Each structure stands twice: as structure tokens, then as C-alpha cells.
Amino acid sequence: MNRARIEKFYYLMKLGREFELKAKEHYMLGDIAGFLHLDIGQEAVSVGTMQAFDKGDVFTHYREHVLAIARGMEPKKIMAELFGKKTGISKGKGGSMHLFEPRLNFYGGDAIVAGHLPMAVGCAYARKLQNEKAGVFAIFGDGASNAGAFFESINIASAWKLPLMFFAENNYYAIGTHISWVSPFVDLKEKARNYMPTFTCDGMDVCDVYNTVIKAKEIIENGLGPVFIEAKTYRYEGHSMSDAGKYRSEEEMEIFKRKDPIENLKKKAIKLGLVDEEYFNALDAKVEQVINEAVEFAANSPEPEIEEAFEDVFCKECENAIS
Amino acid sequence: MLYREALNKAIDECMENDESVVILGEDVGRYGGSYRVTEGLISKYGEKRVIDTPIAELSIVGNAIGMAIAGLRPIAEIMTVNFSLLAMDQIINHASKLRYMSGGKMTIPLVVRMPGGVSRQLAAQHSESYETLYASIPGLIVLTASNATYAYNALKWAIKSNDPVIFLEHELLYPMEMDFKEVKDFNPFRAEIVKEGKDLTILTYLKMRYDVIEAEKELKKAGIDAEIIDLNSLRPLDIDTIAKSIKKTKKCVIVEEDHKTGGMGAEVVSQIMENCFYDLDAPVLRIAGEDVPIPYNRKLELSTIPTPDKIVSKILDWKAKNGI
Incomplete structure (x- = not known):
């Protein structure tokens, strides 16, 4: 652990958390609608993976605000998207669940559980063909690990030795269904271990997530086929904003909150004498400024024109051929 | 020219001219294609571009979308329209919507070819015509090829297009001998x-x-x-x-x-x-x-x-x- 890395990890996790707390606030105020899935509690996974897997392509599920921020997407463009504004990353047509930025090789924002995994497999196939060593990263939850698309994907990726990192973000609950009620394995790596090398890491510890991805990435970069990483983590908030949380206990929540990724990184760094409290206070101030600017940008941006609803169905060449 | 040969010719020429064109599906390679549409392609272009997949239609189309995202021009072959129902999620929830819900940022140059219709006594699970399922979806182009000229020209157009195309063929047409001509500046949307x-x-x-x-x-x-x-x-x-x-x-x-x-x-x-x-x-x-x-x-x-x-x-x- 060094100072530069601590700064990056802490800053991005804190940015992610404050972004989402602000999003929650504006959801309550009615500025944000639809489904809003918060990543609060799981920031170590989003930040640790993206810091380690810093090249290549990224396919993700719909709980992706912090992952997008950690990949380099501007918070203000994400906030504007949540507000449904013209300046949003997807022009206000995708919303919280559909953040795309091909320039960052960041391909969604997929809201069909496990639906992005076959696409990640295909992308990995193409990268192998194109001799791109960095490969593809696909993150999914415990819920996705029960879907047919998941099993098809580990099978094909393994059969064709594709450069693909399957990252299972196991927060135990598929909406309100505990993994043990619907799967023979609580440890998701059990599902993949006959297909590819598997790794586990502590999803509440950003350094462990980062180090594990770095280690596993070598296998991909050396052309040895796919890898599977499982991180156990926990979301403090409901599945989405409409979740009453009846399926889990306060005690369980407390166990994980004691392992909070942001607070623990801070404590660990101070204890090791690498930095002091003041150092973090300065980072917090920077985060606050970025978030305030993001909200201001989103609030002051214009709504899309009605015509926008009819754009981007097809590309211009197809539109011309049709008309 | 046989109808299936016209399809083969279109794919062959596109693969020859553009190495980003790939074809994937069940038995498209070593077997030579269930209806021989892809016959000979594997020996010309190799198994990396003529890809034998498992019987997993959701993945055939899903993988193809991922290839398209990565800059390839995939042609996904589904053995028969009935089987495409297993790929519906990828076709409808993904291929047809990615450009739109990304605000125009994503481009999916994809062709999904599939034969359908009543052939000869293949019974209920191999004889359907589900074109309306696809023709009702915004974001998809749905073409039907009744003849060799249209099959060749429209398939070439589809492979070069930057949006997902559902390309419907018919099982009884494959072995039919037909007139054929190459058309310049072909527009597939004209009746x-x-x-x-x-x-x-x-x-x-x-x-x-x-x-x-x-x-x-x-x-x-x-x-x-x-x-x-x-x-x-x-x-x-x-x-x-x-x-x-x-x-x-x-x-x-x-x-x-x-x-x-x-x-x-x-x-x-x-x-x-x-x-x-x-x-x-x-x-x-x-x-x-x-x-x-x-x-x-x-x-x-x-x-x-x-x-x-x-x-x-x-x-x-x-x-x-x-x-x-």
C-alpha cells in the first residue's frame, strides 16, 4: 500500500458513496425516477476492480454508478443521466441502469440479469482474434450465477480459452432472495471451478480486491483462458429504492457495516502511519465539491427535446435507406 | 444459381473483402452448414472466422453482439426460426436496444440469419414462421429473402449495415435453382x-x-x-x-x-x-x-x-x- 494508491482508492470510493447518497436524496425529492440501484457498501469491489483492470473492455449489470465513476466516467454526466437530462451520458434515454461510454470501453449498464455475459464472451472472442491481450471484464451478482446465460458463458469461455474475467459480486441477495435458498452453493466459485482457475477476495477490502484482480489478470494476459473471481460483499441499501428490506436482519447488516470498505481503508492507512486524518479531510472536501458540481450540472441542464425520443433507433445510413 | 449458393456467395464475398466479417452458429464450419449455406467457407477462412458453436442459441446471438461491440461484423446463423426463441432476449432486449438506450453511442452491426416455415413434415417445433415477433420490434430490420437475387444483394447489404438485421430464409428454397443478378446500389427496403x-x-x-x-x-x-x-x-x-x-x-x-x-x-x-x-x-x-x-x-x-x-x-x- 502506498500513498498514491490509498488516495486513488479512498477518493473514488468516497466519491462513489457520496454520489449515491446524493442520488438517493434527489430520488426522494423527485428529481430522479425509475429504478435506482445503489452500490453503497460495495464500493471496494467497484473501485478495486476498475483500478486493477484498467485496460480492456467492461461489461456490467445495472448497479453500475460507482463502477462507471471508477472507470473514468464523469460524475456530472452520470448525475445528469439520472436526472433524465439531455447532457446525460446516454442523452437521458438510458437512466440509472444504462450508462455507456465506448471511449472508456464501458458497455453498459445491462438490466437483464446475466444478459450481458454472452456479450462479454463474444467481445472476448473478438479481442482474442484481434490479438488484444487486455481481455474483457464482466461483473455480475449472485443472482446472475443462477441463470442459464451464466452457465452457457462459462462453458464457452472455457472451451475457447477466451481472455475473460468473470467477476462475481456476491452480496448474498438477489433482490430479496438469499443465495442459499436457490443455489446449492453459497460460494459461487464452486460453479466455475471445473471450467477455469478461481480466486476469492474480500469484497469489503479494496486492497484485497485490487491485488486479486492484478494476480488473476496475468492469466488472461498470458492467453491462458478465462478466470473467475468471487468477492463477498454487502449492500447497505435495498435492492432498489422500493425495497422494504424485510428479508434480512439488522444484526447481519451490522456485521458488514463494521467492515465498511471506506472507513476501514482510512483506519488502516492512519494506523500504518502513511497519512493522517487531515489528509482524508482534504480528500473529502474535494469529493464534496465534485458532487455539488455534478448536482448543479444535472439540475441546470435542459430536458431533451421531444424529437430525441425518435433519434438513435437506427444509424443515419439505415435511416436514409429506409426513408 | 441455387438459392443457397446465392447466400453463400454473399457471405463469401463479404468475408473476402472484409476480415472483420465472421460467421457463427451450430454446424456452420466443419459440418458445412445444416442447409449447406456455409459450405466451403471454413476451408477458405479458417475456424477462427467460421465458428462452430455449441447448441446454445442465446449465446450464439449474445456472443455475436459482443463481437459486434468489439468491431467485428458477425453473422449469426440460427438453425431454424423455432430455435431463435431461445435467443429472443439477446435479439430483443439487447441487439435492438443498445444503440437507443446508449443515446446513439453503441453500434451493433449484426445479422441473424434463420430459415423458417413449413418444410416437409418436420412437425410443430421445426416449422414455424415467427416473423411478426421480430417485425414488431423497434430497432430491428426484418428482411425476408424469397429469391436468389434478393438473397444475395440484401444479405450483402445487411452484412455491411451498422444495425441489427433479422434475415429470414425458407427451408424449401435452399435447393431451388433461380435466376440471379447482382444489383448496384441495392436497397433492401423496396418491395x-x-x-x-x-x-x-x-x-x-x-x-x-x-x-x-x-x-x-x-x-x-x-x-x-x-x-x-x-x-x-x-x-x-x-x-x-x-x-x-x-x-x-x-x-x-x-x-x-x-x-x-x-x-x-x-x-x-x-x-x-x-x-x-x-x-x-x-x-x-x-x-x-x-x-x-x-x-x-x-x-x-x-x-x-x-x-x-x-x-x-x-x-x-x-x-x-x-x-x-
Whole structure:
């Protein structure tokens, strides 16, 4: 652990958390609608993976605000998207669940559980063909690990030795269904271990997530086929904003909150004498400024024109051929 | 040229000219293609570009979308339309929506080819025509290839296009010998006037084109000069060509192989009502597949779809009934 890395990890996790707390606030105020899935509690996974897997392509599920921020997407463009504004990353047509930025090789924002995994497999196939060593990263939850698309994907990726990192973000609950009620394995790596090398890491510890991805990435970069990483983590908030949380206990929540990724990184760094409290206070101030600017940008941006609803169905060449 | 050879020629030329073109599906490589459309391609382009997949349709299309995202131009072959239902999520929830929900940032140059329709006694799970399922989805282009010329030119267009195309073929057409010509600046969205006529417009597509051509010979004997139009593109529909023909003939018949309820003709009639109502002398006649799954027995099978005889008799009955 060094100072530069601590700064990056802490800053991005804190940015992610404050972004989402602000999003929650504006959801309550009615500025944000639809489904809003918060990543609060799981920031170590989003930040640790993206810091380690810093090249290549990224396919993700719909709980992706912090992952997008950690990949380099501007918070203000994400906030504007949540507000449904013209300046949003997807022009206000995708919303919280559909953040795309091909320039960052960041391909969604997929809201069909496990639906992005076959696409990640295909992308990995193409990268192998194109001799791109960095490969593809696909993150999914415990819920996705029960879907047919998941099993098809580990099978094909393994059969064709594709450069693909399957990252299972196991927060135990598929909406309100505990993994043990619907799967023979609580440890998701059990599902993949006959297909590819598997790794586990502590999803509440950003350094462990980062180090594990770095280690596993070598296998991909050396052309040895796919890898599977499982991180156990926990979301403090409901599945989405409409979740009453009846399926889990306060005690369980407390166990994980004691392992909070942001607070623990801070404590660990101070204890090791690498930095002091003041150092973090300065980072917090920077985060606050970025978030305030993001909200201001989103609030002051214009709504899309009605015509926008009819754009981007097809590309211009197809539109011309049709008309 | 055989119909399947025209398809093969289109794929071959695209693969030759552009190394980002790949084809994937069940048995497209070493086996040579279930209907021999991909015959010979693997020896020319190798197994990396002619990809034998597992029997996992969701992955065939999902993988193809991922390849498209990465800059390839994939052609996904689904063995038969019925199996494409397993890939519906990828086709509809992903391929058709990625450009839109990313605000135009994502581009999915994808072709999904699949044959459908009643072949020879393949029974209910291998004989369907599900074109309306796809033709009702914004973000998809749905083309039907009834002949070698359209198959070749439209498939080449589809492979080069930057949006997802559902490319429908018919199992009975593959071994048919047909006229073939290469067309410059081909537009796949135009319907084809197969035969001009002044008394009656018959709209059809895919294999029914040939049943209609057969039926027309009998209609001619009965003194009816029918105009035959092959729709070619189901989404978008070339309503201008349809409307122009109806303006001339004042009468319209639709012949389709899919099930009548919610079938393609239902949408065509709806657009005719919106565009041509005052030009019509009689209600539009739909001659379609029956609303039952397709049975195995040949006699029963034929009883569920239009045939030349049925087309003739239904048109004559309809004319008599409406006094036209």
C-alpha cells in the first residue's frame, strides 16, 4: 500500500458513496425516477476492480454508478443521466441502469440479469482474434450465477480459452432472495471451478480486491483462458429504492457495516502511519465539491427535446435507406 | 444459381473483402452448414472466422453482439426460426436496444440469419414462421429473402449495415435453382413487383411467392389480371409500393404462411387501412396459415398453410361474395 494508491482508492470510493447518497436524496425529492440501484457498501469491489483492470473492455449489470465513476466516467454526466437530462451520458434515454461510454470501453449498464455475459464472451472472442491481450471484464451478482446465460458463458469461455474475467459480486441477495435458498452453493466459485482457475477476495477490502484482480489478470494476459473471481460483499441499501428490506436482519447488516470498505481503508492507512486524518479531510472536501458540481450540472441542464425520443433507433445510413 | 449458393456467395464475398466479417452458429464450419449455406467457407477462412458453436442459441446471438461491440461484423446463423426463441432476449432486449438506450453511442452491426416455415413434415417445433415477433420490434430490420437475387444483394447489404438485421430464409428454397443478378446500389427496403396486373393486388413474401405465382396462372385463366408484390422487407414495410398498387387495382389479397391471428398480414392490413381505405372496393382478403401448431402428417400439414389451389378458390369465393 502506498500513498498514491490509498488516495486513488479512498477518493473514488468516497466519491462513489457520496454520489449515491446524493442520488438517493434527489430520488426522494423527485428529481430522479425509475429504478435506482445503489452500490453503497460495495464500493471496494467497484473501485478495486476498475483500478486493477484498467485496460480492456467492461461489461456490467445495472448497479453500475460507482463502477462507471471508477472507470473514468464523469460524475456530472452520470448525475445528469439520472436526472433524465439531455447532457446525460446516454442523452437521458438510458437512466440509472444504462450508462455507456465506448471511449472508456464501458458497455453498459445491462438490466437483464446475466444478459450481458454472452456479450462479454463474444467481445472476448473478438479481442482474442484481434490479438488484444487486455481481455474483457464482466461483473455480475449472485443472482446472475443462477441463470442459464451464466452457465452457457462459462462453458464457452472455457472451451475457447477466451481472455475473460468473470467477476462475481456476491452480496448474498438477489433482490430479496438469499443465495442459499436457490443455489446449492453459497460460494459461487464452486460453479466455475471445473471450467477455469478461481480466486476469492474480500469484497469489503479494496486492497484485497485490487491485488486479486492484478494476480488473476496475468492469466488472461498470458492467453491462458478465462478466470473467475468471487468477492463477498454487502449492500447497505435495498435492492432498489422500493425495497422494504424485510428479508434480512439488522444484526447481519451490522456485521458488514463494521467492515465498511471506506472507513476501514482510512483506519488502516492512519494506523500504518502513511497519512493522517487531515489528509482524508482534504480528500473529502474535494469529493464534496465534485458532487455539488455534478448536482448543479444535472439540475441546470435542459430536458431533451421531444424529437430525441425518435433519434438513435437506427444509424443515419439505415435511416436514409429506409426513408 | 441455387438459392443457397446465392447466400453463400454473399457471405463469401463479404468475408473476402472484409476480415472483420465472421460467421457463427451450430454446424456452420466443419459440418458445412445444416442447409449447406456455409459450405466451403471454413476451408477458405479458417475456424477462427467460421465458428462452430455449441447448441446454445442465446449465446450464439449474445456472443455475436459482443463481437459486434468489439468491431467485428458477425453473422449469426440460427438453425431454424423455432430455435431463435431461445435467443429472443439477446435479439430483443439487447441487439435492438443498445444503440437507443446508449443515446446513439453503441453500434451493433449484426445479422441473424434463420430459415423458417413449413418444410416437409418436420412437425410443430421445426416449422414455424415467427416473423411478426421480430417485425414488431423497434430497432430491428426484418428482411425476408424469397429469391436468389434478393438473397444475395440484401444479405450483402445487411452484412455491411451498422444495425441489427433479422434475415429470414425458407427451408424449401435452399435447393431451388433461380435466376440471379447482382444489383448496384441495392436497397433492401423496396418491395418487388413480381408481376404487374390491373385487377387485383396480391401481397406475399418468402416461399408463398411461388404458391402465388402458381395460383396466378389459374387466375389468369379465369380472366383476372393480378399484380403480385413480394414485400421483401417486413420492417420497415414498403407501404408506398403497396399503396400505389392498390390505388390502381382497388383490391388487395395477402398471402402469408404464418398463423393468421397476429400474423404479418394483420399489420399489413392495418397499414392499408390507414393509407388506402378510400381506394378499396372490397375488404382485404387474408389467406394465411391456420391457427394451429403445424402437424406432422403431410396431408394435415398442407391443410394448415396456403397452397396454390386454396389461394385460387379463396380469391374466387371472395370476389363472388363481394361482387367485384
